[in-house]
Amino acid sequence: MEASTEKTIKPDLTKCGQLARYIITAPLGDTHLYPVYLAKLQDSDETFVVKMMDVEDESFANECKIFDLPSHRHIIRLKERLIEVPVEIGSELAPANSLKATNLETPKNAIVMEFVENGDLFNYLVQGPLPEKIARYFFEQILEAVEHLHSNGFCHLDLKLENILLDKDFCIKLTDFGFAAQVEKDTPLYKRVGTPSCRPPEMWKIGTDYLGYDGCKADIFQLGNLLFTLVAGTPAFMEAHTNDFWFKPILADRWDVFWNFKERAGKTRKQGSKVYDPDFKQLISEILNANETKRPTIDAIRKSAWYTKGEPATALEVAEEMKKRKEQTR
Numbered sequence: 001m002e003a004s005t006e007k008t009i010k011p012d013l014t015k016c017g018q019l020a021r022y023i024i025t026a027p028l029g030d031t032h033l034y035p036v037y038l039a040k041l042q043d044s045d046e047t048f049v050v051k052m053m054d055v056e057d058e059s060f061a062n063e064c065k066i067f068d069l070p071s072h073r074h075i076i077r078l079k080e081r082l083i084e085v086p087v088e089i090g091s092e093l094a095p096a097n098s099l100k101a102t103n104l105e106t107p108k109n110a111i112v113m114e115f116v117e118n119g120d121l122f123n124y125l126v127q128g129p130l131p132e133k134i135a136r137y138f139f140e141q142i143l144e145a146v147e148h149l150h151s152n153g154f155c156h157l158d159l160k161l162e163n164i165l166l167d168k169d170f171c172i173k174l175t176d177f178g179f180a181a182q183v184e185k186d187t188p189l190y191k192r193v194g195t196p197s198c199r200p201p202e203m204w205k206i207g208t209d210y211l212g213y214d215g216c217k218a219d220i221f222q223l224g225n226l227l228f229t230l231v232a233g234t235p236a237f238m239e240a241h242t243n244d245f246w247f248k249p250i251l252a253d254r255w256d257v258f259w260n261f262k263e264r265a266g267k268t269r270k271q272g273s274k275v276y277d278p279d280f281k282q283l284i285s286e287i288l289n290a291n292e293t294k295r296p297t298i299d300a301i302r303k304s305a306w307y308t309k310g311e312p313a314t315a316l317e318v319a320e321e322m323k324k325r326k327e328q329t330r
Contacts (some may be wrong), residue, residue: 017089019050019110020082024089033178034059037089038115047115048079052108055084059178060109066177067111069152074145076165076175079112116173118166121230124325125161129233132277134321137312138164138172139227145174146219147298155183155215158194159222161229169315170322181215188212197239198222201251201290204241217292223301224287231280232266236288255285279306 017024022039028049029036034057039050053060060081067078084107121138124130130138142164149156156163156177163176179193190212192203200221202213221240228236237246249258259281266274283306289295301307313321 017087019052019087019089019108020085022048022050022112024050035089039112049113049115050110051113052087052110053178055107055109057109060111062180063111063177065182066149066154066180069148069154072145072148074141074172074174075148076116076173077114079114082108082110082112084109113175114173116165116167116175118168118170118322118326120162121164121166121172122161123329124166124322125229125233127325127328130230131313131321132231132280133310133313134318135227135230136307136310137315137318138230139223139307140312141172142174142223142226143298143301145172146223149180150183150216150219150298153182153184154180155189155219156180156222157215157218158198159219159226160195160198161226164226166322170319171315183215189215189218194222197235198225199240200292201240201247202292204239214292217295220287220295220298220301221292224284224295227287228284231276232262232274236262236284240290250288251290253290255281277306279304279309283307 016026017037019037019039021041023042024037024039025047026038027036028038035052037050037052039048040046041048051063064081066075067081069075071077087105087108129135142159146156146159156174157179158176159174163174165173165175167173181189181191181193183189188211192199194203200213200218202211203218205211225236237244237250240247240250242248242251246258246261249255249261259276263274263276283301283304286294286296286304287301296304
């Protein structure tokens with residue numbers, strides 16, 4: 001995996017802008033869809049993350065709907081929401097800090113969130129796949145976060161490593177709910193959203209073949225690609241459609257071909273071809289099923305052979321491994 005440009009940042013407290021009562025201290029990363037900054041309150045050392053959006057952007061409403069739900073230990077915590085507030089930030093900070101053009105001369109909506117100091121999971125996969133016990137540890141927490149959304153009638157629709165943050169204890173915090181949508185039983189969603197590499201195959205259908213999609217089943221599919229990436233160190237495919245080399249065998253239900261390709265691709269000089277656990281293979285083939293109606297529920301995932309056959313890593317083991325990886329990315 002290529003290294004993300006977003007590193008764990010310790011803010012200096014030099015003022016470089018102002019948003020309502022928050023002092024903007026530094027930009028955070030350069031691959032966000034919207035401008036994201038580190039900030040603090042006057043006369044306070046506590047750091048927050050501020051994400052700014054244009055007033056008419058529906059992503060702000062989507063984020064707020066999730067933050068209106070009961071809190072959860074694996075969901076990023078909201079400090080407050082700001083509506084149509086003036087911005088005082090040097091325009092030179094904007095282009096390198098967001099992928100979506102924004103005019104800093106007009107009032108903005110913003111969400112102010114807790115600062116999670118250990119960055120996102122993407123940067124920790126630069127050194128390669130995680131040990132399966134550690135992957136299982138994180139996957140359990142990710143399942144809890146997504147289950148919380150589903151049980152409250154929402155889906156995320158952009159589940160990826162960059163949206164999974166790690167707190168001081170290396171526990172996950174799910175973030176970025178700009179594409180989140182409310183779900184109702186037997187009522188499909190139609191808007192194609194989220195990062196293209198994360199979209200399920202039903203979102204790629206065109207013409208009369210496109211019948212919308214089940215938001216929760218789309219999340220399940222994304223969970224499958226997340227789990228594969230944690231264990232394998234690379235995604236299962238580039239995009240889930242017929243033109244993708246890695247996804248073609250999945251569409252054809254030729255998992256034997258898919259795993260043969262993947263095990264050969266993971267070959268090293270010292271160890272030979274990488275061999276994946278049969279129970280892991282079975283679970284991935286179920287979660288990444290191209291037919292959304294055949295994907296397992298979160299409860300079924302928890303009852304799978306791979307999930308139940310061993311204990312996850314301990315918090316201490318996770319912390320030791322992640323600290324080591326963090327040092328290697330500096």
